[in-house]
Amino acid sequence: MNQVEIYTDGACSGNPGPGGWGVVLLYKGHRKELSGGEQNTTNQRMELTAAIKGLSSLKYPCQVKLYSDSAYLVNAFQQRWFDRWERNNWLTAKKTPVENQDLWRELLRLSTIHNIEWVKVKGHADNKENNRCDQLAREAINRV
Secondary structure, three states, X not given: OXXXXXXXXXXXXXXXXXXXXXXXXXXXXXXXXXXXXEEEEOHHHHHHHHHHHHHHOOOOOEEEEEEEOOHHHHHHHHOOHHHHHHHOOOEOXXXXXOOOHHHHHHHHHHHHHOEEEEEEOOOOOOOHHHHHHHHHHHHHHHHO
């Protein structure tokens, strides 16, 4: 199975407000950068969207190492929060609907296609690719 590294980041100007996402894909010496944004969104939605866009861009099933500075995203998969959400009909422990269900469901679908290792990185630190994703996301905000 092909091995791919994906770095993702989301950003928002105001929360909610205009937002952007950035992705860097690395595969066998090749590099691809993706970015986009939405006029009215949240930081969490942009973090999840970045992961979706990165995974959706893969043309066939891959072994993926996905790096994100979003504890919200990484912890949900590492700690399998969605097992409880699905058991509880997509309700939280407080019996309120899980936020961003549409995006979580898409990420779960994509995770059945690819073998994904979710890796938490420190944001705004010394990770070159994460910093590049942050730059792509912030530039995308200016385009929406």
